Amino acid sequence: MQIKSRRAKFSSWTQREKVAGRYMRAAFRKMGQKGELTSAHNLGHVQRVSLYAAEYVKAMGGGRKKRAQARIAGMTHDRFRDAVQSLGQKKEESHETRSAKYMQPLFESRYKKSASKAIVEAMAKHGSFPALNEIGKNVVRDGVVFADKFFEANGAYIGFRRAMFMGERADIKERIAKEKIDITKKDQLQKLAVDVTLGESSKRLAAFSDLSKIPSHLHPFVRYQVEWQHKLVSGLQSGEPGIVNLVTTLFAEGLKSKPRDLAETIRAYSPLNKTDREFQREALDYLDGKLAVKFRQLVKKTA
Ligand SMILES: [Fe+2]
Numbered sequence: 549m550q551i552k553s554r555r556a557k558f559s560s561w562t563q564r565e566k567v568a569g570r571y572m573r574a575a576f577r578k579m580g581q582k583g584e585l586t587s588a589h590n591l592g593h594v595q596r597v598s599l600y601a602a603e604y605v606k607a608m609g610g611g612r613k614k615r616a617q618a619r620i621a622g623m624t625h626d627r628f629r630d631a632v633q634s635l636g637q638k639k640e641e642s643h644e645t646r647s648a649k650y651m652q653p654l655f656e657s658r659y660k661k662s663a664s665k666a667i668v669e670a671m672a673k674h675g676s677f678p679a680l681n682e683i684g685k686n687v688v689r690d691g692v693v694f695a696d697k698f699f700e701a702n703g704a705y706i707g708f709r710r711a712m713f714m715g716e717r718a719d720i721k722e723r724i725a726k727e728k729i730d731i732t733k734k735d736q737l738q739k740l741a742v743d744v745t746l747g748e749s750s751k752r753l754a755a756f757s758d759l760s761k762i763p764s765h766l767h768p769f770v771r772y773q774v775e776w777q778h779k780l781v782s783g784l785q786s787g788e789p790g791i792v793n794l795v796t797t798l799f800a801e802g803l804k805s806k807p808r809d810l811a812e813t814i815r816a817y818s819p820l821n822k823t824d825r826e827f828q829r830e831a832l833d834y835l836d837g838k839l840a841v842k843f844r845q846l847v848k849k850t851a
Pocket residue numbers: 625626629643644674
């Protein structure tokens with residue numbers, strides 16, 4: 549009887565994951581129709597945060613219930629991270645708070661108090677790192693933040709994502725108009741793509757790779773991921789042809805009125821040399837969920 553009831557409990561979480569997945573697919577479909585999604589925030593993004601957040605929870609010894617909660621929090625964490633905020637118009641409330649507040653009553657009506665609290669906290673606080681002495685208090689939150697920052701916003705994938713997102717951003721489009729940059733001319737397009745991607749990468753590197761703010765069990769993995777960003781930055785600084793080609797191609801895609809899906813663009817990208825081929829290979833491995841293997845190896849080393 550006990551086994552049966554445990555199974556019943558687990559299957560209810562499986563069911564909840566399915567419901568959250570269905571709900572977010574429908575929500576993103578609607579936002580997509582209204583042109584509110586970007587390459588940085590789309591269904592693929594939340595699906596991967598969901599997958600890798602659960603991977604983190606598993607690596608920390610979390611059980612099936614916690615993993616299911618991490619998957620749900622990952623799926624829903626950017627419920628309202630739409631193009632309105634990303635593309636320049638300021639909102640009074642952060643997208644983290646807005647998404648959490650919106651989903652809270654739904655979770656509270658369906659899940660136990662402790663489960664909905666863990667998920668809502670993960671959503672509301674995914675914009676910044678937990679303090680070192682908070683790590684482990686809510687493993688669902690840790691998983692979502694780390695999946696959002698170290699998997700999605702680092703590694704080879706970010707080279708593609710950032711360059712494309714730069715092309716989509718309203719402030720960059722305004723700059724093109726204001727400075728009368730002729731993006732039909734290859735040299736002007738390339739110069740701008742390199743300039744904006746380099747500027748943003750340097751800022752991001754400073755904000756999210758300070759190891760003193762990151763728990764030591766993640767250091768080997770974060771170092772591995774950040775190394776790709778260093779390669780990107782040094783390639784942009786020295787004008788390495790493969791890196792320049794990569795960011796220019798993706799930036800140009802982002803500038804289009806209807807850009808292709810980012811994952812599709814990465815798959816279709818034709819590399820110029822060994823450097824951008826390595827970036828593409830690694831980004832595809834990440835998109836296909838294969839980075840979990842590397843993550844397990846690097847996290848296990850210090851465990
Ligand atoms: Fe977010």
